[in-house]
Amino acid sequence: MKLYGSYTSPFVRHCRIALLEGQLNGNLACEFIETDADSSAKLSPTKKVPFLQDQKAGKDIGLTDSASILMYLREQSGKTFLKDAQDFNLFCNVNTVLDAAVNLLFLEKFDDITPEQSSYLTRHRDRVESALLHMNESSYSSQAPFTDGELRLACFLDWGLFRNRINIDGLDNLQALLKAARSFDIFAQTAPPIGA
Structure with a gap:
């Protein structure tokens, strides 16, 4: 494989x-x-x-x-992927927001187009901000094992901060999830290399 x-x-x-x-x-x-x-x-x-x-x-x-x-x-590996509809919904919502954030990054990086120049990109930026507020309303695991929805969210949060795409100041539940994920050895091992 x-x-x-x-x-x-x-x-x-x-x-x-x-x-x-x-x-x-x-x-x-x-x-x-x-x-x-x-x-x-x-x-x-x-x-x-x-x-x-x-x-x-x-x-x-x-x-x-x-x-x-x-x-x-x-x-x-004999494990379950997405334990229930709630976790699947979280996973799907994070994918939606992550796609929006990636589009914002690449359009700015390669075409020098920002939300200030495009109502469509403004909608993407607003989607990211709105979703972060919504996702902060939930509580998440405080240690491993994490669900796949939680892992997808933690990967997004860490990437968003790494790429300076999001701000989670004041979003205590999201900060707590990211802190817990970063203390999980495998999550830490897979962090983007410094300078990448």
């Missing part, structure tokens, strides 16, 4: 966490291969990371979305 991705992507980070958790149990063999945008454009039909390649019972398996990859990694 091969998992392709970048060390800075929050989507890839969540997959790397699931991979490392599965390897701790000794029943998940997978190689992580760092991949840049050019390589992912050639190797993945969606032209993005993460993507996973495996062969099972003589059949090639190719997964090109972090959600399907997480499900596959959890299944291969």
Whole structure:
């Protein structure tokens, strides 16, 4: 099994966490291969990371979305992916907000377009801010094990701060989740490298 991705992507980070958790149990063999945008454009039909390649019972398996990859990694290690509808809803909401934040980052970085120049991007920025306030209304696990919804949220929060895309000052429940996640060895091991 091969998992392709970048060390800075929050989507890839969540997959790397699931991979490392599965390897701790000794029943998940997978190689992580760092991949840049050019390589992912050639190797993945969606032209993005993460993507996973495996062969099972003589059949090639190719997964090109972090959600399907997480499900596959959890299944291969005998774990549950998304324990209930509430956790699934959190996971989906974080994905929506993360997509908006990534779009804001890349449009600013590559095309020099910011929300001040686009009503559509203003809506994306407002979506991120509104969702953070909403997600702060819930309480989360104070230590591992974390649910996949919580891990996705922690990956987003850490990435958002790393890329200076969000501010969680005054959002105590989100700060508490991120602090708890950062104290989890596997979460800490998968942090983006300094200077990336």
